[in-house]
Structures are given as structure tokens and as C-alpha cells.
Amino acid sequence: MIADQLLTNVSQLVTAPGRGARRGAAMRDLEITRDAAVAITNGRVMWCGARTDWNGTAKVEIDAAGCAVVPGLVDPHTHVVWGGDRLADFEARTSGVTYEQVLASGGGIRHTVACTNATAAVELLALAQARVVRMMRAGATTIEVKSGYGFTWDNERRQLDAVRALSAHVPAQLVATMLFHLPPRDPRDRLEYMQHAVREFIPDLARDGAATAVDVFIERDAFSVDEADMLLRAARHVGLACKAHVDQFSAIGGLELAVQHGALSVDHLEASGPAQIAALATVTTVGVVLPGVTLHLGLRAAPARALVDAGAAVAVGTDCNPGSSPLFSMSLAMALAVRLNGLTPAEAFSASTANAAAALGLTHVGRLAPTMCADFLILHGADWRDLPYTLGEDAVDRVFIAGDELLR
Ligand code: NIG
Ligand code: FE
DSSP: OEEEEEEEEEEEEEEOOSSSOOOGGGGGOOEEEEEEEEEEETTEEEEEEEGGGOOSEEEEEEEEEEEEEEEOEEEOOBOOOOOSOOHHHHHHHTTTOOHHHHHHTTOTHHHHHHHHHTSOHHHHHHHHHHHHHHHHHTTEEEEEEEOOSOOSHHHHHHHHHHHHHHHTTOSSEEEEEEEEOOOOSSHHHHHHHHHHIIIIIHHHHHHHTSOSEEEEEBSTTSBOHHHHHHHHHHHHHTTOEEEEEESSSOOSSHHHHHHHTTOSEEEEOTTOOHHHHHHHSSSSOEEEEOHHHHHHHOOOOOOHHHHHHHTOOEEEOOOBBTTTBOOOOHHHHHHHHHHHHOOOHHHHHHHHTHHHHHHTTOSSSSSOSTTSBOOEEEESSSOTTHHHHSSSSTTEEEEEETTEEOOO
8 A cells, every 4th residue: 555644653543432422321331543654645534543554655754753643623603703892891790790691681692793794804804713713722623604694695605705715715614604693682683584594495405505404593583493393494494404502591492402403413402301301312413512601701511511421422613703612622622521520531522522513413534534535633642531631722733634634
């Protein structure tokens, strides 16, 4: 075998085994190969195993210097295209105003929508690019990006266009999702909005491939379960995947609805209780927990421990956004999931790699095995556990995407 590159001198090569999402106790099984090597051709892994078992040649060697190597992290939930800031909300919350009060009074998300729509396209792209660069440096090599700060049809499109443009400027794989974030406040506009979404906007998205999934924020002050049902039904009808923001503040049936629609993921889950945990225990829908929100808003932590114990597949994301989670580091999200959500280091690892890929419906990232994308991180130390242990991005030394090193 002749490889383009051979990654060698790897103390531990760590990956979730198998295919697809890992669920329940299986999230703790990791495959760890000591003194390993990885052969890469055309940006894909062609072989990996114990270094002494490699009997091919390679044009280039990458020396991991005796450090651990893990798959590039997959961030399954971000909102990185935004304009303006939420610093005033942040400060107000420290004197007791809640996120929900800010939202109900017309601020919060609506403020970011106004700022985003007032930002020129080129500036919006530059802001998002700078954020994605930070995220890649912290170890994310595949990143989902939602719209949802546009509200009007043209502005939602503009956000999705920004994701497409951004893809050409960064090496990370970006996955665009259309987020139905908040409905119009006037009930008459709301009906018309729903009709246009279902009859025209969602079918158009599928036709031109601007997004691969539809996400709905299901909450008392956002879309109702019935409205979400209409939106997700329309998405499925045209072959788009479904996702939903559910149980962030209240469990009003959003999780159950999304599961019925075969959603790829249900995200947030801070207010999920025993009934919602049972509903996720045996289905393919992945539960995505977002510890940055717990930290930033002081919400109850999503019950990831109970979900894994019940047999569910759990993933972790940053939810990078200006209002509820200004968190740019997937490695920190992984580390926080251990502290705040009660995952073990191995479970948090599976949640941030293989399961996060499954939450996006992707089969070629999130693991290091033959045919997978050669997206990997060389850590600073010899033990992979430094990654969920370290609070920040310092555990990640070098980042490779499709075999190419991200330059600092
Ligand atoms: O995932 N929950 C709703 N949407 C975002 C927050 C967006 C914002 O506050 O700007 C979330 O938390
Ligand atoms: Fe979100």
C-alpha cells in the first residue's frame, strides 16, 4: 500500500468503535490502540492500527510526537451567523432578569434578529468566519450552523447563503439547518407565516439544497407543538431531516412530537423528566445536551446521565450563540458535559464524536477507521483523557481536516 500520509508515533489512537450512534452503556466502550499509526489517502483514512502492523509506504510522515490522537470533534448545534451582541442581556441577568423575561418583552433573540438583519452580508460572513476559525482551533472539524436570526423569508435565506459562502472559506465541513426560531407576534401574521412556510419556503429549501434539515424551537414563547407538527411534517414531505429545540424551559410535548417525526436529534432537554427520558430510551433520535447553556443561563443541566442509563444515544454540542451560550470550544463542551451533565469521560468522548455525527445524519466523520474523513486532533499529551479533563482548548495541539493541517 502507498499512502499519501502516514500519521505515526501516536501514543493512543482513540475512537468509538462500530458504526452509527452509540447508545447507553456502549457509549463507554472506546477502541484504544497503543503505539498506533494512521495511513491517509485523498483525505480519507485508508488504514489504521498498531504501528508495527503497517507494511506500506507513505509519501509524507506526520509525527504525533508520542501524543494521543482522536477524531476531529463534531459540533452538532450552533448559531454562529449573527450580528450585534447580547452584552446588555448578560449584564441584566446578573441583576435577576431572566432569559425568558427578556424574550417575552421582545428582546433577546428578537434583538439579535434586528442586529443580524442590519449587518451587511460581507460583514456577517466575516464575523461568522472568525467564530468558526476559533471553533476549529478548539477541535471542531464538522460544524452544524443554523439560521434563525432572519425571521423574514429573505433574511433567513441570507443567513443560509452565509453558511454556504462560509463553506468556501473554511476547511471544516459545515452543515446548514433552517431554524424556525420564533413565530410572528401578531396572531394573523402567524397563520399566514405558517402557510407560507409549509407551502413554499420549506419545499424551496429542499429544491435548492440551502439546508439539509429543519429545526423548530418548541416552547411556550416560541412555536407550539401543533405548529411544529406542521413544519416538521412539511420538512419530511420534501425529504429534509428534522431536528427540534425542546424542553429548554418547559416540557410541553416537543420532544415526543420530534421523536414521532423520526427527528435526527432533539436538543437542549434541560426540563426533560422521566417521561421524556423514557421516550428517548429506545429510538434512533439522538438527545443533544448543551452544557454551555447550563453554565451561561444557570439552567438545570440536561439529564444526560439518566438518558445514558436508560439506553439513549446522547451527543454534546456548544450551541454557540450570543444569547444562551457564547461557547466556542467543543473540547470545553465535552469537558463541561462531564462536570455538569454527569457523563463519564468516555461517554462524553462518544457524545462529541460518533454520536454528534449521528445527530447530523453523517456517516463519514466522528470516527477514525478506514474510509472515514481524515479529520483528527493531535493532543498535547499522551493520554486521551486530557481532552475531557482540561477546561479549555489547551489539550488540543494540532488540528487536521481531510489530512491537511489547520494553520495557526
Ligand atoms: O439554542 N433556544 C433558543 N435558541 C437558542 C438561543 C438563541 C439566542 O438566545 O439568541 C438556543 O438556546
Ligand atoms: Fe440552539
